Amino acid sequence: MAANRKRKSALPGFRFTMGFTVLYLSLIVLIPLAGLVVKTAGLTLPQFWDTVTSQRVLASYRVSLLTAFFAALVNVAFGLIVAWVLVRYRFPGKKIVDGLVDIPFALPTAVAGIALTSIYAPNGWIGKLLDPLGIKVAYTPLGITVALIFIGVPFVVRTVQPVLQELENEMEESAALLGAYRWRTFRKVLLPELVPPLITGFALAFARGIGEYGSVVFISGNMPLKTEITPLLIITKLEQYEYSQATAIALVLLLISFALLLVINTLQRWTNRRLRSA
């Protein structure tokens, strides 16, 4: 991070702020994460491979990825509608709904976890209605998905909202003048603009969902191979003294997160550029 080609700035404080940033970043984030890598390096490559591809671990990736994927998908569909309604329509209580969108972000996950569990358990409000139909939510992958939908609500709404707001009326205007129907206008004119933020929102919700622990641990049955998410498996391994296995699985999860982060940042930069040039 050397400032090789520092622009000749009249402003002071580069060396100081930069030094502090890098120092603090290293102390709090990089060195601890490096510890993870070093600890995992204690395993030989075949050992590492066996650990991260054992049946139970693979099953946990599947549970984590699939539930996070479907939850993010649900959030894309409903998040788009919520954002659309918030930006374009007038209705009473709009400000409150807009505020509620951020609740999942501000509400501690443990609170969400116990609340969702008591709603969707077989004797809960919604669980009671679904149970006679043979639908079980709590303690199944469906329950995990429900928790992740809750966690992911703000992400799609908050990435789509500003883009929708910035969209110029002119394009829609001309489409309408040309006699295009609303639905066609939406599909041909609006949707292409909304795809990048939707993907970004999806990726954000997805990434958050993969790592989520607090809300999920209450509502998932924690059954190995069936409803055991990867973060929980890391804790389980840790509790069984399997440090190197825990760190190996954690490293895989970390790499997945990092890859997603790169995708998200690229997408966001791209979206921002389009927004600015629009």
Added chain:
Amino acid sequence: MKVIKSSRLLLVAALAVGVLSACGSNGNNSSNGSASPDGSPSPSSSASSSPSASASEPTKKPESVELLNVSYDPTRELYVAFNKSFADYWKKETGQTVKINQSHGGSGAQSRKVLDGLEADVVTLALAYDIDALAEKGLLKTDWQKSFESNSSPYTSTIVFLVRKGNPKGIKDWNDLIKDGVQVITPNPKTSGGARWNYLAAWGYASKQDGGDEAKTKEFMKKLFNNVPVLDSGARGATTTFVERKIGDVLLAWENEAYLAKKEYGDDFEIVTPSLSILAEPPVAVVDKVVDKKGTREVAEAYLKYLYTPEGQEIAAQNFYRPRLQEVADKYKDQFPQLNLLTIDQDFGGWKEAQQKHFADGGTFDEIYTKGS
């Protein structure tokens, strides 16, 4: 440049304040826990002994002391009552105020935390193996089990079935658990001590039934765990799943945990005693390395010894643990039905062997569980 320098200083100062405050709270913590780190209980080292103390005789003991008891899941209620009783007793005996902190979780998980540096003065875990693991790392001596009477297990328990009211699935014994359509709730043997006792009791039953044919026994266990819909990490989580979330037909539980659930929820549940179960001996131990560092050996040992006194045994029995002391056992004998009990030493060759064979990586549990699903 001057600006930068002074600003750098400021920042360093700010950082130092932050670090110091973090360490400060750390210091508080440990000084709460131990009057003096090197174990010399000189009055000057104890945190500002207030002069207003009524008993102002010049004892060498600091005015108050803290203990940390790291225990397993279902002992929460037991130690709430016991700690209060012991604190009163200790105050009366020595004039010293003792505050006992509790930490609960799956037995194996708790043992791991102590290994990782959780400074437990005493551990009261579900099974000897989890304390052996600590001894292996030198936290206490390897023959710790000889330190107190009765294998250092002041109370015993066993594994029973908790079923729903009226026992709708007609569950009477272990072989009813492997029937189709019966859902069995048990925690994960890898992390929970109670679950390991569950597992061994079931194994012992099947092994007797099959005349020692291990392949058949494994088949039995596989069927049993196929009927398990939720595998919680600790005994308390499993009870919650069964009792509060109404999942499953039968909970394999500690006797005390089953009685407690019945006490909390009244008539919604019935306890079924199987024809054969296992004698569970939850052991207790003083963690030498910690008490020597903190200087709390005396009170820690007194704490565990108090478990063996009539008062301690009474509290254990009230919380549905089977007392060791005959007079207390007689008093509560109607509460605890007599049943055939396997023992870990005679039937499974001790914990080391049982752990190795069944619960270590690649043990019988891994075998039946991964293949079974």
Added chain:
Amino acid sequence: MAGAVTTVTTLSNEARPKHLTEPRPVRYLLIAVALLFIGIVVVLPMLTVLLEAFRKGWSAYIEALKDPDAMAALRLTLITALIAVPLNTIFGVAAAWAITKFKFRGKNLLVTLIDLPFAVSPVISGLVYILLFGAQGFFGPWLMDHDMKIVFATPGIVLATMFVTFPFVARELLPLMEAQGVQDEEAAVSLGSKGWRTFFKVTLPNIKWGLLYGIILCNARAMGEFGAVSVVSGHIRGETNTLPLHIEILYNEYQYTSSFAVASLLMLLAIITLVIKGLIEGKLARSRHGQ
């Protein structure tokens, strides 16, 4: 990753021209769907918390909050936030200054690294500190020798919280300061203003609302973090339990009402956070229009 919450939106209330909006039934349908979704997914859990908390009435509710262990948990939660939030704030300002006021190579990498804690599972954030400072960890033996406790004590909880809330302030300031450019500061410096003075007199007034916004979010997460703290706390009641962990313990002890009572306290915090956030958004939007 913080992108989702960084956007400052203004809700316009002007009606759209008729030919640019949907037919009335479609509009009503969409509004109904949106309300239903938010209702089921967000409002219902909040109502549950309240109902369960007051199931046994006011006195039981107050009793649950007055419990010494709950009070200790509250104190620890506050201490943690009080250390973690200011440190992360200082970092956020410094990082935003370095990144937005200067040009250097590797800027994108630096920004990605700052974002990293957002993407890391909270469980991993706790795990790494166990690996470093646990008795079996890299620095464990040394810490033991010097009688210092980090994991299973307050410092570990603070560290894990700092890790999890690391990017919040920086993430809020980066876009804001990027947009504001360097002209104001350069002008001030050319007029002879010194470094700190420039910052306090020129930069800070420009970013104060964004900064406050970041601090608020950082604080909400710091007080509510569960996964990371759960790994490094020893779950010693009255000592190393934060409020979220206390909720779990109560929940596991059949004390559902108390557990939801404590949960309602944290929910209140979340609501307050969002109300303040709403107020700040108004200020931010106005200050932007002013520019």
